Amino acid sequence: MSEIECQVTQITPLTDTVYKVELAPAFPVSFKAGQYVLVHMGENDKRPFSIANAAWDNDRIELHIGADEGNAYATEVLQRMREDGAIRLSGGHGEAYLQPNGQPxxxxxxxxxxxxxxxxxxxxxxxxxxxxxxxxxxxxxxxxxxxxxxxxxxxxxxxxxxxxxxxxxxxxxxxxxxxxxxxxxxxxxxxxxxxxxxxxxxxxxxxxxxxxxxxxxxxxxxxxxxxxxxx
Structure with missing residues (x-):
């Protein structure tokens, strides 16, 4: 799956430790509701984050990142986004996506x-x-x-x-x-x-x-x- 270059359009605090990240991909991202993206921090360093927006709203990517002081895994991603104003990712990944069958x-x-x-x-x-x-x-x-x-x-x-x-x-x-x-x-x-x-x-x-x-x-x-x- 190819990398997608995304511009960071906004990072907004939702709580003291959770941030909403809004990304503008170079082209609409094909994914299913419930899938995740891998944020590419390095060739062998790809970190998963669930996509928060619906699949029909796919000209953007929204992430909710919990990044307290003890969570370097997520804090480093936010720092990279703030510093570079851009990030590379791939997706959608995962098999736990919405699969309605008429049941509750x-x-x-x-x-x-x-x-x-x-x-x-x-x-x-x-x-x-x-x-x-x-x-x-x-x-x-x-x-x-x-x-x-x-x-x-x-x-x-x-x-x-x-x-x-x-x-x-x-x-x-x-x-x-x-x-x-x-x-x-x-x-x-x-x-x-x-x-x-x-x-x-x-x-x-x-x-x-x-x-x-x-x-x-x-x-x-x-x-x-x-x-x-x-x-």
């Missing part, structure tokens, strides 16, 4: 894994599919759910979309669900035999989701996530 869809995101589900959700709501889709987004604190207001508005706009934010360490002002995000999923659904589930987050989270959903009827060919290619 559950999207599970932890932290910046949300960018994966955001691409899928936008693509799905733009389509003619009307099976129910539910997004569960988990963060350590409420401010980590940086598109909470936009998602709430989308849920009000689309009757087949349900949004469930989950905060692990809730403060007094939080009135929503608390704890681990996949526990909220299990609390709401007892049978996954007729569902599709898309999951993005740390490998440890993906592993636990698979272990907990399988006894509840989850079919292997209907559970999607890039992590499952490695665990």
């Amino acid at each position: 869809i559950v999207l599970i995101a932890g932290g910046t894994g949300f960018s994966y589900t955001w691409s899928i959700l936008q693509e799905y709501l733009h389509s003619d599919h009307r099976a129910p889709v539910t997004l569960y987004w988990g963060g350590r604190h409420s401010e980590d759910l940086y598109l909470n207001d936009e998602l709430t508005a989308l849920a009000n706009e689309h009757e087949h979309f349900t949004y469930v934010p989950v905060v692990e360490f809730a403060r007094d002002e939080w009135n929503g669900r608390t704890g681990w995000v996949h526990h909220a999923v299990i609390a709401d659904h007892t049978d996954f035999s007729a569902m599709q589930v898309y999951v993005a987050g740390r490998f440890e989270m993906a592993k636990v989701v698979r272990e907990d959903l399988t006894p509840r009827g989850m079919q292997k060919d209907r559970l999607f996530g890039d992590a499952f290619a490695f665990i």
Whole structure:
């Protein structure tokens, strides 16, 4: 897959540690919602980031990059983008893209894994599919759910979309669900035999989701996530 030269058009903070990066590729990028790009830092240094925009919106690339002080892997990418104003990448990569089959869809995101589900959700709501889709987004604190207001508005706009934010360490002002995000999923659904589930987050989270959903009827060919290619 050939490299694509992209101009960095904007880097915007979404939280204290998460940044929205908007890229203008030299030509529209062909990808499927839920795929990722590899940012080419060197010949043998290519770093994956989920594409956050929908596949129909492919004359740009949007990334959500979590880059705190302890994450040199992502911080170095942001630094290169700021300094050079351009970056090379390739994509789309990955097999965990949106594959609707008429069954209800559950999207599970932890932290910046949300960018994966955001691409899928936008693509799905733009389509003619009307099976129910539910997004569960988990963060350590409420401010980590940086598109909470936009998602709430989308849920009000689309009757087949349900949004469930989950905060692990809730403060007094939080009135929503608390704890681990996949526990909220299990609390709401007892049978996954007729569902599709898309999951993005740390490998440890993906592993636990698979272990907990399988006894509840989850079919292997209907559970999607890039992590499952490695665990």
